[in-house]
Amino acid sequence: MNLIKLDAIDSTNSFLRRLAAHKELEDYTIVTTEKQNEGRGQMGTQWVSEPGKNLTFSVYKKINCLQKEEQFYLSMAISLAIYDALTYFGIPHLKIKWPNDILSANSKICGILIESIIKKGEMSASIIGIGLNLNQTNFDGVTNASSLKCLTGVFYNKEEVLLKIIEHIKKYEEWVINRQLFKIKETFESQLFRKDKPSTFKLKNGDLIMGFIKGVANNGCLIVLLEDEVLKEFDLKELKLLY
Template identity: 35%
Template sequence: MYKIYPKTLFAGQIIKYLPSCQSTNDEASDMIAREDPVEGTIVVTDNQTAGRGQRGNVWLAQAGQNLTFSLILKPVFLSATDQFWLNIAISLAIADTLQPLLGDELRVKWPNDIYVGDQKLGGILIENTLHGYTIAWSVVGMGINVNQIDFSYPTATSLQQQAPLPNGYDLPGLLSSYCEYIEQRYLQLRSGQRDVMKADYLRLLYRFQEAHRFESAGRVFTGIIEGIDPAGRLAIAEGGQIRHFGFKEVAFL
């Protein structure tokens, strides 16, 4: 049972705890379809059996060892073309929560992954409902590897692997801290402080201004990440030209 008392106005003030469910994003979306949930409501589970990741991947996690939750937001101040700014706010909030524990190795891998060095610590899946040209609802799903130490993929890692504690990490405590940071970053976004947020995001961006190999449309190339454009597309310099890639249009190798 998750009982948390974050020092927030709305984020995490209402918690729906499910011992097990297929997907917290699906549960949150069902709440939106059935009712008018309070902004900041969180759906959290100990055991997500069919979690979804980007590119149609499945998010697998050991029951009771990690943070798996979804946050309901109503970012009506954002237009449909500004959806990626919410991604930036969420990524920065996770970094704000975890960087004191992990240090400078923590990175945000565009578009939706949290990395420590070259290993994946967590992922974000944001699903928006539009009303005309604005975002009516956002379901922000997050999976963060916390106390799990055995993974089927060598590229996965956890807080306990990177910064071990004798008795592991307190999951409700981490969730409470995250709620406080997400509210701060969300209110920062709502107040229009985009330049500050973008600068913070670029400082955390995985492989920023480094030569790296990518694949796009079956072609492998070496490029340098120069940043992101207003639509959230990744800007990669190659051969003296900068190309912009949307979600699913380029992959890191």
């Protein structure tokens, strides 16, 4: 493991991508930062984090055992690794909100952004960006956000939490390498937020629909049972789960 610690950077994902473009990186090259000026989330959203209070890092992970259409299995594996690490630290009421946010007691505590590096039409590596709210306690203007310290009252050591997450990522890496893809999906679905519960969704045109989350497809789409008893798949651009 090669650990690079930075005081401030635009984005740890962007930093690693630039680094990978110029040199061959060691597997599990990790970049952490105290302050991320242009942190990114899903669908171009911005990840806002109070400097020095949280765990913000990216991991360069070589991948040669998944096809491009199987990329979501890596996302599920990373979500499960963080879920297990937070379970180790006693964080209560954990769930995974599709596609890969980690919630505790219905509040978001962790976001994940995975960017694949494709060479000659095949996946060669992924840059796994993780933002975990650790010791921040003030979330003015941000709805449904919390931190480990808010939830437990405990002050957390960033490096200890980082090493525990990496330990669990390596555990699920073995599942990926051994092609235990069904097991990954089955375990992921068992921890899916609002699975089999009546939920409200917002479509990209602004319409609201009701349905039940039944699971995820192999391509990462959310499978929803609609009111007319029809199962339909939605990707991230088409659908937003409302609380």
